[in-house]
Amino acid sequence: MQKQELRSLIKNLLPAIDKVNKWHPNVIDAAIERVLIEMYNELFAENPLALQRFTKQYGYGTALGVSLEGATGLYYTTLPAKIVPFRDKASGVRRISTKVQGGLTFFPIDPREMDLILSGSNVDTITTKIGYAVNSERVEYYNMSGTVQTDGVRMDLIVPFSVYDDDDEVLVPETRNEKGTTFTDRVLAILGVVQPKDLKDDNAETKRESNTAK
Secondary structure (H helix, E strand, O other): OEHHHHHHHHHHHOOOOOOOOOOOHHHHHHHHHHHHHHHHHHHHHHOHHHHHHHOEEEOOOOOEOOEEEOOOOEEEEEOOOOOOOOOOOOOOEEEEEEOOOOOOOEEEOOHHHHHHHHOOOOHHHOOOOEEEEEOOOEEEEEOOOHHHHHHOEEEEEOOOHHHOOOOOEOOOOOOOOOOOOOHHHHHHHHOOOOOOOOOOOOOHHHHHHHHHHO
């Protein structure tokens, strides 16, 4: 479903009369974003590999550049978009690949491991693989090759709802929380909308039939 369609879905479930403009589109988007991040984290807790299906791809048309920082000697790529952080080394950067897909080249490491490697410890254990460490603004590399630096890279990122364009496809995880509530239930709850209870009297038809029989 496109981003604009998700927003419309929620908007159409809201009370029709909104004199104080309580549910501005930005408010709706913020509620959707919060729920999606919660659901991504629930999915991560079940199976981190399952997040791949919900990534947004960057660098597949024009590759993302790899720069060299002169002061530190670090190779890096500035993140093309804000990411959703996760409690593993890859964080919101779920996959990095070369411009032309080949064998497994990149693997995530944390900044502490990169410091140890760059200080000389365990350096002989690294071969042609390229390690990448994620921070809030960029991805830093260890053992970057000249060919990959020249060609650039591709990235698959988990990004917040606000990053998507209105016509982008946004997949919603199928997970439910401990209460069994759906995506729309959770968004409406954040917006302060209480879903109406089923007020239908299932016994009414039986009562009418009983009275008719008399």
